[in-house]
Amino acid sequence: MTFSSNFLWGAAASSYQIEGATTADGAGLSIFDPFCRRPGAVFGGHNGDVACDHYHRLDEDVALMKQLGLRAYRFSVSWPRVLPTGIGKVNEAGLAFYDRLIDALLAANIEPWLTLFHWDYPLALYNRGGWLNRESVAWFAEFSQVIVDRFSDRVSKWMTINEPQVFIKFGYGDGTLAPGLKLGLDEQTRACHHALMAHGACVQVIRARAKLPPTVGWAVVGRVDVPATDSPTDIEAARRGSMNITQPDLWNNTWYADPVIAGHYPEDGLKLFGPAAAPPVERGDLQLINQKLDFYGVNIYDGRPVKADANGNPEPITFPPGSPQTAFRWWIVPPSLRWGPRFLFERYKLPIYITENGLSNIDWVSLDGKVHDPQRIDYTQRYLLELERAISDGADIRGYFHWSLLDNFEWAAGYKERFGLIHVDFATGTRTPKDSATWYRGIIESNGRALHG
Ligand code: IFM
Numbered sequence: 001m002t003f004s005s006n007f008l009w010g011a012a013a014s015s016y017q018i019e020g021a022t023t024a025d026g027a028g029l030s031i032f033d034p035f036c037r038r039p040g041a042v043f044g045g046h047n048g049d050v051a052c053d054h055y056h057r058l059d060e061d062v063a064l065m066k067q068l069g070l071r072a073y074r075f076s077v078s079w080p081r082v083l084p085t086g087i088g089k090v091n092e093a094g095l096a097f098y099d100r101l102i103d104a105l106l107a108a109n110i111e112p113w114l115t116l117f118h119w120d121y122p123l124a125l126y127n128r129g130g131w132l133n134r135e136s137v138a139w140f141a142e143f144s145q146v147i148v149d150r151f152s153d154r155v156s157k158w159m160t161i162n163e164p165q166v167f168i169k170f171g172y173g174d175g176t177l178a179p180g181l182k183l184g185l186d187e188q189t190r191a192c193h194h195a196l197m198a199h200g201a202c203v204q205v206i207r208a209r210a211k212l213p214p215t216v217g218w219a220v221v222g223r224v225d226v227p228a229t230d231s232p233t234d235i236e237a238a239r240r241g242s243m244n245i246t247q248p249d250l251w252n253n254t255w256y257a258d259p260v261i262a263g264h265y266p267e268d269g270l271k272l273f274g275p276a277a278a279p280p281v282e283r284g285d286l287q288l289i290n291q292k293l294d295f296y297g298v299n300i301y302d303g304r305p306v307k308a309d310a311n312g313n314p315e316p317i318t319f320p321p322g323s324p325q326t327a328f329r330w331w332i333v334p335p336s337l338r339w340g341p342r343f344l345f346e347r348y349k350l351p352i353y354i355t356e357n358g359l360s361n362i363d364w365v366s367l368d369g370k371v372h373d374p375q376r377i378d379y380t381q382r383y384l385l386e387l388e389r390a391i392s393d394g395a396d397i398r399g400y401f402h403w404s405l406l407d408n409f410e411w412a413a414g415y416k417e418r419f420g421l422i423h424v425d426f427a428t429g430t431r432t433p434k435d436s437a438t439w440y441r442g443i444i445e446s447n448g449r450a451l452h453g
Contacts, residue, residue, distance in 0.1 A: 042412050121167075137194055140202060152212055161199050303336030327361050334379075334386045336383075339390070353398055360417035361418060
């Protein structure tokens with residue numbers, strides 16, 4: 001079995017990473033604005049003030065998407081652009097920007113896939129505690145309502161939050177992302193609990209108020225163990241490793257997905273974290289978190305190869321010297337796109353969309369005026385072939401969004417890491433589709449058949 005005839009081929013980006021114009025037309029600040037100004041926080045002292053200037057170039061960017069043949073575009077809405085202080089007064093100019101984007105996408109026959117939260121939390125609400133404050137649930141519901149009321153006559157595909165694993169662990173634990181806090185596990189589980197409740201409240205708002213029948217999911221990190229061989233014992237070890245919590249941090253799948261999909265936190269995590277780091281669950285919280293989803297959106301870039309130890313548990317295998325890596329120095333592990341969605345589908349039984357996958361590469365405009373990125377083509381081809389295997393294995397996988405449409409602001413790495421199918425010259429804003437963009441168009445046009453040469 002291979003990609004179904006209605007398999008969705010898209011690309012993704014997020015507001016703070018591409019829009020720029022962070023204070024234009026009445027937009028409020030997000031936590032990334034001061035974070036980027038902290039000495040040493042972001043590579044080269046870069047920031048999102050201009051980024052790809054997508055705010056002023058959206059027509060050009062949608063034309064490029066059309067040229068690429070995208071069927072869908074995943075983007076996020078900047079909360080402080082729309083609600084400058086997070087709640088209360090709405091910024092009409094902010095909403096109007098997304099009106100223009102959505103209308104341009106629809107005119108180009110590209111389906112808008114809207115993520116409500118991709119990390120640019122309003123600074124004004126962070127100053128009131130951010131995700132640590134239980135009120136953040138109501139704040140996010142208010143924002144969700146503004147967005148759903150405005151756009152659900154044209155948008156029907158929704159993702160609530162992007163990668164809570166990252167914005168909680170790295171934003172509230174390690175301090176390497178905004179807001180840059182270094183808190184203990186107890187505070188992280190508190191912030192996480194509120195973010196999960198906010199997710200649930202957002203789903204409720206979408207279901208209650210959307211004008212077009214909504215399809216609702218989220219976009220979370222897929223932490224994947226990959227079996228070293230196809231032996232049943234190695235596969236089972238990888239399954240366990242992908243779904244167990246064995247270290248006292250929030251870098252896993254089940255701490256997030258079990259409450260959201262099954263209505264309870266996983267026992268192994270509760271036991272390992274202990275009462276001191278237990279989430280502050282009040283009556284009704286888990287019901288709020290546990291809203292029905294229509295799909296499981298997952299972002300997968302890499303995986304950890306494992307074999308079974310004597311007890312059938314996962315034993316990590318060291319990558320041999322010289323194993324392929326991205327420019328970011330992430331391991332290249334194509335089978336993560338087979339086993340990750342497969343294990344998630346088995347456990348949660350929801351249709352899967354790959355909401356992000358892609359490669360950071362050292363790309364530049366060559367003397368011939370083109371951008372040659374054979375590594376990105378090879379990476380994506382290998383990963384998509386593995387995704388096809390997951391479909392053959394029986395996993396219900398409905399779509400793939402390449403990360404990213406454009407080279408963009410890669411958070412703490414600034415503009416150093418280029419993930420785009422389209423090269424951006426950050427000094428001039430000039431866009432140049434890379435060889436991978438042409439290649440991806442062929443994959444889309446052939447519905448994946450061109451993967452086989
Ligand atoms: O750029 C990020 C994105 O914002 C979230 N997922 C991973 C990407 C690459 O690091």
